[in-house]
Amino acid sequence: MTGTVLVTYGTTNGSTAQIATAVADVLREHGLTAETRPARSVESVRSYDAVVAGAGLYAGRWHKDARRFLRRHRRDLAQRPLWLFSSGPLDPSASERDVPPVPGVQKAMARLDARGHVTFGGRLEEGAGGWVARMLLRNGKGGDFRDFTAVGTWAARVADELTRV
Template identity: 75%
Template sequence: MTGTVLVTYGTTNGSTAGIAEAVADVLRKEGLTVESLPARSVASVTPYDAVVVGGGLYAGRWHKDARRFVRRHRAQLAERPVWFFSSGPLDASASERDIPPVRGVQRAMIRLDVQDHVTFGGRLEEGAKGRVAGMILRSGKGGDFRDFSAIEAWAEGVAQALTRR
């Protein structure tokens, strides 16, 4: 594939954006042209030949910007290869086992014939926005649980699938 790949994401405190940038960096290193943008700022997916969509998980749901992006661009996404990732567990569980997509993401995957989905650990650190985030931090359950080796390995798989097309 010689076209452009969009890596887009919904994030509140930047953790999912960091994962999206890591994915975009790997795709670029593999020779692909990549744009990485917040999901709320993407007006159209028409210029892109493939799309990677990431969303932070909040109370069992994907970030609202990721959900809205998929809904808004459903018809165009169905015409190109798409990959999903989620981020969120604030423990090592995402590195220890495969975590299936939440129900809403699973439904979108079926509708769009998504190539793959993976859940990565999240990050929640001091200064995070939101009342619930504050409660989690006060309980001592914050931290950075993103596994960048796993993120890069998954992105290499995406790149291989795209370069074989």
């Protein structure tokens, strides 16, 4: 593949955007052209040869911008290679074991014939927006549980699939 990969994301406090940027960086290191954009700003995916879409998990659901992205572009997404990632567990579980996609993402994977999914740890730090985030922080549930080595390993596997002849 010599075309462009869209790496898009839904996020509230920026943690998932940083993961998406790391994924795009690895794709570029493997010789691919990758563009990172917030899901709500993507008007069309037709100019992309493949898509990686990710979202932060909130109360067991993907961020609304990413859910809307999948719905809005479902026909075009079903016609190109697609990978999904989630970020969210505020504990080390995502680094310790394979965390399956939440039910809504499982359905989207089947409907869109996605090639894969991974769940990465999330980040919640002081200053995060939203009352739920503030409540979690008050209860000591904050921290940064993202594993950028795991992000890089997964993104390299995506790149390998895309560049395989």
